[in-house]
Amino acid sequence: MSTQLFISGPAHAWVGGGPYNWSGLNTWNFVGYSRNGLSVQITPIWEDIEADHAAKMPADAAMFGQRATVSGIFVKYDEAVVTSIASFGTSVDPGGFDDNALGLLAVSENVAYPLLISSPYYFKTAYGLMVPGFLFYASILDNPYDVTLSLRPKTPSLGWRALPVFGNGSGSSFQPGVQPLIASRLYTNLLPSPLPSPT
Numbered sequence: 001m002s003t004q005l006f007i008s009g010p011a012h013a014w015v016g017g018g019p020y021n022w023s024g025l026n027t028w029n030f031v032g033y034s035r036n037g038l039s040v041q042i043t044p045i046w047e048d049i050e051a052d053h054a055a056k057m058p059a060d061a062a063m064f065g066q067r068a069t070v071s072g073i074f075v076k077y078d079e080a081v082v083t084s085i086a087s088f089g090t091s092v093d094p095g096g097f098d099d100n101a102l103g104l105l106a107v108s109e110n111v112a113y114p115l116l117i118s119s120p121y122y123f124k125t126a127y128g129l130m131v132p133g134f135l136f137y138a139s140i141l142d143n144p145y146d147v148t149l150s151l152r153p154k155t156p157s158l159g160w161r162a163l164p165v166f167g168n169g170s171g172s173s174f175q176p177g178v179q180p181l182i183a184s185r186l187y188t189n190l191l192p193s194p195l196p197s198p199t
Contacts, residue, residue: 009121011038012198016114028196032077042068071159086145112138136162136187
């Protein structure tokens with residue numbers, strides 16, 4: 001196949017209202033549209049294995065999954081959804097932590113939430129096998145919540161870190177949290193159908 005140009009279309013971003021369950025319908029909250037799209041960075045996690053026969057070099061490297069981050073500067077967005085994201089899962093106003101919130105576990109205590117990003121132009125024939133988007137099973141806000149208050153449009157910067165979830169099954173039959181926990185997933189390119197409305 002020859003090289004070509006790809007345009008993913010306006011990136012739609014949603015966050016889930018709770019832990020994602022593949023077998024059930026999640027409540028999706030539309031975050032909005034960013035200024036220059038959304039940056040998705042997926043980085044493999046390698047750990048060097050040292051052995052004396054290799055001297056200062058690693059004798060091998062072990063794969064320990066992946067890490068993923070998503071970031072963007074939002075211009076047209078839902079203020080209530082962004083405020084909820086910035087509360088870090090606490091029931092109090094942003095900026096406060098009560099009721100033993102410090103030290104809480106993001107996935108185990110249901111503070112992490114699914115993050116859904118779609119590429120609405122993926123279906124174009126000219127784009128062939130371009131991925132339709134990403135569904136990160138568990139994510140947390142993991143960068144400075146950067147907001148400038150001025151006469152100009154408010155443009156909060158949001159950045160998420162994806163966390164792996166453990167469960168059973170593979171492919172579209174993966175079930176987060178289902179015993180025995182023999183598989184893990186950071187994300188999938190299999191998006192819910194139909195997609196929630198970007199409103």
